[in-house]
Amino acid sequence: MTHAPTKPITLIMSVVVTCLVAAAGLAATYAVTADRIAEQDRLAQEKSLKAAMPDAASFEQVTDEDALAAAEASAGDVKVNGIFTAFDESGDEMGWGLRVGSRGYGGYAQLVIGLDTSGKVTGVSVLSHAETPGLGTKVMDSVEFLAQFSELPEAFTVADVKAVDSISGATKSSRAVKNGVTAAGAVYADVLSKGGE
Amino acid sequence: MREWIRVFKDGLSIENPLTVLMIGLCATLAVSTQLQGSFFMGIAVIFVLVMSNVLISMFRKFIPDEVRIPIFIVIIAAFVTIVDLFMKAFFPPIYAILGIWIPLIVVNCIILGRAEAFAYTNTVWLSIADGFGMGLGYTILIVVLATFRELFGTGKLMFLGATLISLPSGYKPPGILMLFPGAFILFGLLQALSRKYNEHVTRKAR
Numbered sequence: 001m002t003h004a005p006t007k008p009i010t011l012i013m014s015v016v017v018t019c020l021v022a023a024a025g026l027a028a029t030y031a032v033t034a035d036r037i038a039e040q041d042r043l044a045q046e047k048s049l050k051a052a053m054p055d056a057a058s059f060e061q062v063t064d065e066d067a068l069a070a071a072e073a074s075a076g077d078v079k080v081n082g083i084f085t086a087f088d089e090s091g092d093e094m095g096w097g098l099r100v101g102s103r104g105y106g107g108y109a110q111l112v113i114g115l116d117t118s119g120k121v122t123g124v125s126v127l128s129h130a131e132t133p134g135l136g137t138k139v140m141d142s143v144e145f146l147a148q149f150s151e152l153p154e155a156f157t158v159a160d161v162k163a164v165d166s167i168s169g170a171t172k173s174s175r176a177v178k179n180g181v182t183a184a185g186a187v188y189a190d191v192l193s194k195g196g197e
Numbered sequence: 198m199r200e201w202i203r204v205f206k207d208g209l210s211i212e213n214p215l216t217v218l219m220i221g222l223c224a225t226l227a228v229s230t231q232l233q234g235s236f237f238m239g240i241a242v243i244f245v246l247v248m249s250n251v252l253i254s255m256f257r258k259f260i261p262d263e264v265r266i267p268i269f270i271v272i273i274a275a276f277v278t279i280v281d282l283f284m285k286a287f288f289p290p291i292y293a294i295l296g297i298w299i300p301l302i303v304v305n306c307i308i309l310g311r312a313e314a315f316a317y318t319n320t321v322w323l324s325i326a327d328g329f330g331m332g333l334g335y336t337i338l339i340v341v342l343a344t345f346r347e348l349f350g351t352g353k354l355m356f357l358g359a360t361l362i363s364l365p366s367g368y369k370p371p372g373i374l375m376l377f378p379g380a381f382i383l384f385g386l387l388q389a390l391s392r393k394y395n396e397h398v399t400r401k402a403r
Binding site for chain 1: 259264289372
């Protein structure tokens with residue numbers, strides 16, 4: 001370059017100003033979108049809960065910290081991101097929806113697993129995932145695959161879940177769902193069935 | 198205006214970012230497994246590319262040479278984050294498809310490459326042409342690639358939940374098309390085709 005070197009202060013100021021302007025722009029965008037994003041998240045969660053427990057009329061998030069800590073402990077590697085008590089139309093408790101994060105091929109998949117009061121799976125729905133498009137997505141989008149879990153018996157064991165047919169070519173993604181269901185079963189056995197909801 | 202059209206066309210043909218400059222390939226091969234994802238990825242790239250080109254060419258006289266790269270990156274990252282937030286807020290179904298790939302636009306070399314090679318030394322007007330041309334060149338290529346991969350790799354072509362084409366059920370999709378080796382082979386073939394086309398374009402220009 002032929003021109004004289006720029007003064008250090010100009011260098012520093014130009015980067016600082018760029019960063020400030022960019023930060024202001026992002027803050028403005030965030031202010032516009034934050035409410036809508038929170039709303040979309042809530043809607044998506046609601047939809048997943050409904051899909052996992054079609055018979056439930058309403059859900060209420062469990063806030064008891066001891067129960068949540070106990071659930072987290074019995075779930076092992078799977079993260080418990082929320083437990084929701086499900087109520088039927090007459091307001092009676094009819095089960096739980098568990099939101100769990102289970103490790104797949106592309107990071108954590110967020111699943112919602114519905115359990116009735118006897119510990120039977122009422123349904124499994126996928127809230128979000130980052131599996132390989134075309135391979136792992138076959139697992140996450142497959143109604144047939146997810147429906148298999150509703151046929152598990154009450155108080156199902158790890159072996160029961162293992163026996164569920166995986167989708168070929170997507171073993172890790174299939175396992176993510178299976179691990180999530182296994183963890184939900186463990187949470188039911190250790191925490192929910194004991195009334196500590 | 199003629200100059201504008203020439204710059205725009207260069208992005209589509211003889212300076213196509215994917216087949217000629219061969220930049221931004223990593224994200225391209227990864228995203229091009231689905232038609233709809235690729236299409237919206239293309240749109241997002243066009244937006245970020247045009248906006249960053251405009252801003253960088255506008256302020257090119259004030260951006261000191263020594264710190265231009267950090268400044269480019271901040272500008273590009275800001276636009277990508279804006280796209281990310283807007284998609285999340287207003288187009289959740291599309292965000293569900295693209296999700297993790299959106300932040301990767303920041304490190305897509307096409308955008309930084311054009312900022313450095315074009316916008317930094319050209320007028321705003323021409324930089325817009327470059328942004329649109331390069332962006333569209335990218336979008337067309339990735340959509341063609343994804344159409345082939347999705348159709349022959351999964352046996353059907355989907356767009357926003359609707360099935361566009363589906364192959365007869367006797368067709369057994371080869372899994373390799375969905376994986377990187379298949380993407381590379383297909384991309385090589387596409388590149389050969391576009392070379393042929395570009396030869397034709399340059400011959401006509403002479």
